[in-house]
Amino acid sequence: MASGPCTELAADSMALGEFELIARYFQRNAAPRNPAVALGIGDDCALLQAPPGLMPGQPPDAPSSMQWAISTDMLVEGQHFFPDVAPEALGHKALAVNLSDLAACGAQPVAFTLALALPDSNAAREAWVDAFTRGLFALADAQGCTLIGGDTTRGPLNICITVLGSVPAAQGRGQALLRSGARPGDDIWVSGTLGDARLALLAIKAQRGERGPAAARWLQLPPEVLKTARGRLERPTPRVALGVALRGIANACMDLSDGLVGDLQHILEASRCGARLLAPVLSELLASHRLDGNALTPPERLSLVLSGGDDYELLFTAPANRREAVATAAAVANTPVTRIGQIEAQEGLRVVDAQGQRLAGRFASFDHFA
């Protein structure tokens, strides 16, 4: 049970309460042991393997030769998307955020279920479903991921998808990428660009009249910049090919849904280590900044990249001597990657400037642009 997509359309969020609730009520240390569960709550995906005793001709304790990676995300109107979002984009995004969890584990997508609550008030329900499924199936077909079942009901608009992907296993050891594998000395990498989805969200909220301190600046964004950024918010690209290519290369991996700083903390906690991030490199990761350098101050750019959320890029670590392998994997997957820092033995997260000087601590925690 990882946290789901976390677009904060509302002023505050239940993010904190979410992690507390999960830790207190859902992560049960005293739960009965289940030999079919290779990995339970806490990573991007859970991992299941064939229960022992079900493989005829094999001893009951024979190691499983594959594992299923499984993840669930629920999208709620007003929480994760605006009521007037294009249903085709929503169909794409609902599956994309789930595929992103498979990508984070290096799993190959296989199938998904869809549960859908549709409001009565949707007079054009059929047109809505038509557009929604077009966006959904275009991505599903491109990724070879088959809709195998689900549920439809009446209710406030709610989309819940569960994806299943496959990961090879050898001698019973699965090749899934986990959050817990980072080692001191590892490079920290990120795919694509960061912060653009949040930039779009802030601009849309400013257009809708929700004025924050920087709203005037968001409203100055040129239309083509906003269009690009909005594409990142509403039609994220799950990095499935990169995740698969990084099997056996990356030591740790996760997808970025809540923002770089908040999400990196999960790797650091799971791997019991710290990290140093390079601010000048990070600042270059905001694609919209490259389109229009004057609209945003440098601290705003850095904050968008560090705390943006909804990026659905892969954040991963790999030994420094595997840089060539990482470059090859990125080329195979046709996905740009950038080295943004290093894993360190000392716990905590440090953001440093070009001279190696630590920047003010406010970057080191989840910043809601409050």
Add this chain to the structure above:
Amino acid sequence: MASGPCTELAADSMALGEFELIARYFQRNAAPRNPAVALGIGDDCALLQAPPGLMPGQPPDAPSSMQWAISTDMLVEGQHFFPDVAPEALGHKALAVNLSDLAACGAQPVAFTLALALPDSNAAREAWVDAFTRGLFALADAQGCTLIGGDTTRGPLNICITVLGSVPAAQGRGQALLRSGARPGDDIWVSGTLGDARLALLAIKAQRGERGPAAARWLQLPPEVLKTARGRLERPTPRVALGVALRGIANACMDLSDGLVGDLQHILEASRCGARLLAPVLSELLASHRLDGNALTPPERLSLVLSGGDDYELLFTAPANRREAVATAAAVANTPVTRIGQIEAQEGLRVVDAQGQRLAGRFASFDHFA
């Protein structure tokens, strides 16, 4: 994508629209073929098997030795449960209706994911989650089904569970029980009792002031009758052990969520045959009737049994020469079963009295007690 639990708290339902929507937009005949999908949309569960090429030391086309049965159900406040239902009972029921789908396929429960949208307004959120998870995990632990992941978010109360169970396969042929296997001459069987959940629903609605034509009679039910019936509505028992015991014996099987007549139609359509049901036997299946024979007229009793819904009993067919095997399976599973009719080659559903005379056709279609 079978229809989900269908408690009709509201005056009408999107049931018809649901099946149409699924057929038109989700059951895609032109979808790319996926060798990992042994069975897709349309039964109680989908069936997945290891994708070819992932089993080292085996030829790429080696038959899979097990299959995963997968099902998803979404429960929405006001649609599937009353806002004031006890959260512990709701936790039980949310998992029970999913386990019932596994039972229908003869699958052994292994794991589940849970996505949960919780309203802000729930001031006692933590107490609610505490009670909800108590009901959830009591059933999960009893069935050996492990929570492996999920999602929590803010939003109108919505509970979406996806369950995974295992089914043995030999020579690549899975042993799952399907809707499509009924044959003319098969006996039709049902587990437990029918109609009590709907009786409770009608009584509760009458108590809440929603008066139907028979509301006065529902209100006359003795408290102990209502308590028993309400237990059936709020804490259904998934017939997992019976489903597993029926592997290799039943020709077709499904669980009863929408009501006997409506659900049996799915078996008849999938198996391309018809059926004859014995009204006198059916009338005896309403447990509350045995407690209080005077409160309901015979047609009301029969209608509750035929069109009740929310029973979560197993409806299955088996060859007439396997009656002893069925009895043994029922004894092993400690679950009563009753023979209620026969599969016939002639299409359509016929309900007959003790003399074999056909009853009025109004029993032959889904009756909303309108």
